[in-house]
Amino acid sequence: MPHFSLRKALSYILRHTPGASAIPDKIYLQMLYRLQTGNKLRTENPVTFCEKIQWLKLYGNQDQYTTMVDKAAVKDFVAERIGAEYIIPTIGIWDSFDDIDIDSLPERFVLKTTHGGGSMGVCVCADKKTFDRAKARKMLNKSLSTDIYKAYRERPYRDVPRRILAEEFIEMPGKEDLSDYKIFCFNGRPVYIQLIQDRHSGETIDFYDTEWQLQPFIGLNPAARHAAQPAPRPEGLDKMLEIATTLSAGIPFVRVDLYNINGRILFGELTFYPGSGMGRFAPSEWDTTLGQLIELTK
Numbered sequence: 001m002p003h004f005s006l007r008k009a010l011s012y013i014l015r016h017t018p019g020a021s022a023i024p025d026k027i028y029l030q031m032l033y034r035l036q037t038g039n040k041l042r043t044e045n046p047v048t049f050c051e052k053i054q055w056l057k058l059y060g061n062q063d064q065y066t067t068m069v070d071k072a073a074v075k076d077f078v079a080e081r082i083g084a085e086y087i088i089p090t091i092g093i094w095d096s097f098d099d100i101d102i103d104s105l106p107e108r109f110v111l112k113t114t115h116g117g118g119s120m121g122v123c124v125c126a127d128k129k130t131f132d133r134a135k136a137r138k139m140l141n142k143s144l145s146t147d148i149y150k151a152y153r154e155r156p157y158r159d160v161p162r163r164i165l166a167e168e169f170i171e172m173p174g175k176e177d178l179s180d181y182k183i184f185c186f187n188g189r190p191v192y193i194q195l196i197q198d199r200h201s202g203e204t205i206d207f208y209d210t211e212w213q214l215q216p217f218i219g220l221n222p223a224a225r226h227a228a229q230p231a232p233r234p235e236g237l238d239k240m241l242e243i244a245t246t247l248s249a250g251i252p253f254v255r256v257d258l259y260n261i262n263g264r265i266l267f268g269e270l271t272f273y274p275g276s277g278m279g280r281f282a283p284s285e286w287d288t289t290l291g292q293l294i295e296l297t298k
Contacts, residue, residue, distance in 0.1 A: 091106070121146070219286060221280075
């Protein structure tokens, strides 16, 4: 087996080779999964969480998810189901960075690409006086040129219009970073809540069950640290779980990402393929434990 750094380099080459788009999805994912994880991908009889995420990429009913991964269109989708009060207000939407009149925006705002995955293509302006416009332009243009479908074969992103969205700036009083509550839902049932804290100042990742009992694993980044102390049960946890249940109904697996500002719950996004199913759990057996919760026969 090649050294990890070599596999990482080969993975980068595969994802950025123009001709790779002609490789059938199944073969491509088998190659990429081996390079990313060091493991052989079992597509016919997947067992682990990460393997089943690849299966869902190949065989899941993904066309209906395009609206749900579009960071602009999903707001109406979610508002219709749980109410507009949970939606972060949109300031504007543009086709390119050069179309944005930064001077007309509020003193604080967030820019993000509508088709970007994770934190890719997200620029936070906490103070317009110090906002680096050139850096933001470079970052967002790079995101606009990125094709998640070609790189990781996440089909719902294939038809998402590539635009830039501006949202209101949301903050947690007394904290530099918002805490992310990422609820892992299996066939419409919330099971685990991934809590990410202090993302830009010493990130920690912990998992809790729906009773807010700390769990003994980390995923999908095993190098992440646990928080020094268990986090307090968030105000309105039952409502968060109710929202996650509503938004995940009828879906084999989806992660419902929420924010909680002292009891004010806000929708973040819907994530069907966390880490594109290429991450790892620590201890590793939790990859299988979570995998058992995904019922592919449905």
